[in-house]
Amino acid sequence: MKRILCFFMAAMSAINMQAAIEPGKTYRIVSANREGASLFVKNASLVDKAEVVIWTNTDVPAQQWTVLDAGNGEMLFRNVYTGKYLDASNMSLTQRTEPCSWMLVPIDEAQKTYQLKLQKKYLRVLTTTDGAQPLTGTTAQGWRFEEVEPQNTFDVAARRRMIDGFLEQYVQFKGQNYRTFMNGGWGEAETMEAILDCYEATKEAELLTLYEQCYRYMRYHVGASWNGGTVVSGYDWFGYDFNDDVMWLIIAAIRGYQNTGKQMYLDDAKRNFDLIYRRAYLGYVGMLRWAENSGDRNGSNSCINGPAEVAACYIAAASGDESYYEKARELYENQRQYLFNTVTGHVDDSVVFNPDNSKVVSRNTWASTYNQGTMLGAAVLLYRHYQDSRYKQDADRILAFAKRELCNEFGVVHVCQNADGDFQGFKGILMRYAGLYAREFQDKDTQKWLIGNAFHAYNNLNSLSFGHSAWQTKAAENHQYNGVDYSSSACAFGASTALSAACAVPLDHYYGDDTAMRELPTMAGSNQVGCDARWYTLQGTSVEHPQSGRLYIHGGKKHLVRQ
Template identity: 30%
Template sequence: MKIPTFLKISMFAVTTLLFAACQKKEMTTGNDALLSTKSGLVTINSVQPVKSEALLAMQCYNNAFYNQYGTYGPNFKAYYYSDVNHTGRMDFWKQAEAIETIIDAYTANNDTDLKNKMIYLYNGMRDNWGLLWTSNIYNDDVIWGALMCIRAFQITNDGGMKDMAKNNFDMVWARAWDTSLGGGLWWTTAKTTKNACVNAPAAICALYLYQATGDVGYRDKAKQIVDWMVSKLYVSTGEVKGAMNAAGVITEGTRTYTQGTFIGACSLLHPYFTSGGYKTMAVKVMDYTKNSMCNAQGLLPDEYDNEDCQGFKGIFARWACKFVAQHGYQTTYASWLNYNAAEAWNYRNSNGLMWGQWWHRTPDTYVNAFETTCGVAMMNGVWQF
């Protein structure tokens, strides 16, 4: 396929845009300035997009989707629109993942405006959905929200964020963990399948709760969850299957976010149980993702089955990059992850947005807020290491 040639943004242009952004963080940019940059694939040895571009990517995302809509106690509340047409707010779990993306960007850039927006978005979650999410039948939704809260707490030290994470995790554990199938958390209150999408993020959340509270019970729950996943969903080749039904049959295959969250859980668990093989399993999952799920150039797959899938590889990017940083695997994986970050940015649209298909240009006409988290998470993720 012939890939079209687009204008190249110079470092001077990037710098100019960033200086402009100091006055108005939700940037307005001319169409020509942010056109896609390459006339072909970049190489697997790509360097990271510069840090100013990672920050710019987050600012462009906020410019497209961020909506501040009122006061909340002493500060403000906000939410992300679901798409560029501003047809409504993102739904619960996607909103939580978009807030995790701004947390990623803050972690990489230490930008005060991003920290403030993160707080206002968290306030918007409280305002719209309350403090305890018992009415949500999807245990994975609740866990994504709790994980967002505990990561926000790590930045702000706000006890309300820690309490929201703790109370919602505890609620899911009480209603979703049982010994059928040897353990594991049920995906929904209907208890028909036990899924990676609730179990692996719950293990991550539990480990962060242990770090925040000192309650060893959370660490032990994380180990129980991961050990169950190893026995039921993990394959020795490095695949992490998506779900098992009540009869013990695997019903969903491997996805980038099942891979990424399992990597994240193993990465955090390893220091507490160094003889448990968790780091070794995380390496196998990284290798499987790189060698068996990507194309010949190493590009992560499109996951466009439905709108719920389109942000999956942003979740992979988050935890894969943290694993590389935590355990010093830059030599093994940095070039591959940098390549994906560079490709996402190369094919951005005229507003600096990147959809989840990192091999051709992002449309100017329509994108949704979930698919466009992928590139932002990837670009800021590589600045973790």
């Protein structure tokens, strides 16, 4: 009788466990030793066998785990963002591509609290600080399962959260109708552009108002001609030296005209473009000098020619003055001759000439997201106007190089892992002009690539919903990254780069007419659906699915829509 009673109680416990933790649902797995912290794939890594750590809850998919029934009373935990399974190897907690079964030992089923057991070892954590590595051993600890709605892909709500978190952290109020982010510098101009990126994606009037308030504050300090400096005023500006700094402000101005139709923005852009073009033009090679006081005065950089080409195309389109297109075309042709590999799509950084014979004295072949991005933008805009297929071919190769050489194996930009300085903002420039390319040519692969970068940056935000430009590293809750306080105004430019990725392409028709999906084959011995990372297009009959709400049946297989 005693054996029968024990068997009955064990059976009821298993039934209660199944009722408490339901396969197909998604949870945060929270350490009972630390409220508000849960299992997180370290740095949202997509790599097989990447560490899984304890981290403050930031409400991102890399902290979400979908429970799947593995049979025999065991469960699988699949990460919503990475698609990989919770595992423990060599005493450390990791994720892996192959399923790994866990036993849940109830502690308090009403509170969904369990011990997690893998074979004969229990999951425990010795320290609960962010980034701590849970271990397996004979000592058991409690873990609570908090049900959440899975965030299966980057969407409008995620983008909204990024915008709000950034604005809450970095907008500085400087009196009525005056706002700033960085108190000047070329990063201020680029951050204003990021706000325009957000406005163009959302059409929210408050964002356009914010841009105009920042522009007004800049103009209060810098004036109508931007070839000077404002060291005394407390608003950093270096137009007396760096021609590319001024060109970025010109682009921010002409984009203001595109979005408001206000003549002041066009006048400012045109006036200052003419000023910089006159002083920086190296007539013997038909290119622009980078700086008036820094570097070699017979040197020309992609970082001035690319932005100047973009600015000239925008001014030409806004004013109807064809001569600006001709300036853009000349600069582009000479940049293409001296600073571009037409086969690989590699954009060189700089070149120094002998002014007596126009021969190259030296060059720097470093490739950057900045230079790849601006020459990409120029190629797209020149193609739009002249319809010369060579510009499209160049754009294809420039972007392909960036995806191939400046990204990791998963397509996430891995260069410029900086939280401050000039490099912090480079990747946002590439995101912006890759978005222009994707929209101009309706390129779905580039759309997915951009959204993939935005989603990765989203997963590495902190709990206040902002981060830094080092997208491959989780933004720490103490706001420190490599000795830099990324919450400071000096880091607004870097933090804004993720906004440019998030707003680069429309999210409402991301898939276009062809819905991209992941096949989710049924696992052996289970009625639950597993997943892999293959992408393809199909059509089928939609039915309800308890996990995603949408499931397609096609050729006898199950396919989950990635929404």
